[in-house]
Amino acid sequence: MSPRFYDPEGARYGLPTFPYRLAPDGLATRRQLRAAGLRPGGQEVAAQVMWRSRRSRTAPRVAYLYRVDRARPVRPMTPGRARALAAAMRARRTCPDCGQDADYVIPRALGCCPACTDWGAA
Structure with a gap:
């Protein structure tokens, strides 16, 4: 586990932060929600996943996480x-x-x- 990006209380980064692939259950990215037929539904970002990228050597990559229990179904295509x-x-x-x-x-x-x-x- 990368201690650099492990901040479950959000003291260092302002949001609860987890290393890549170590987010707790019940949180999902927009893409994961969409694959499950859900959308954030106006809720605030609950946490984030950070990781170091080979592409960007200066800034870490970030993916925002949303609570699955507050997600809403995707609106049907009219x-x-x-x-x-x-x-x-x-x-x-x-x-x-x-x-x-x-x-x-x-x-x-x-x-x-x-x-x-x-x-x-x-």
């Missing part, structure tokens, strides 16, 4: 929400320059489809 999601995804696939549907999400770094960029025409 026809209106499905239409809105489809329209948003269609907008992300449509090139603003040529107006063509690229059949994939256009990279934000390019801002348009590769065919409309300078290097795409070469």
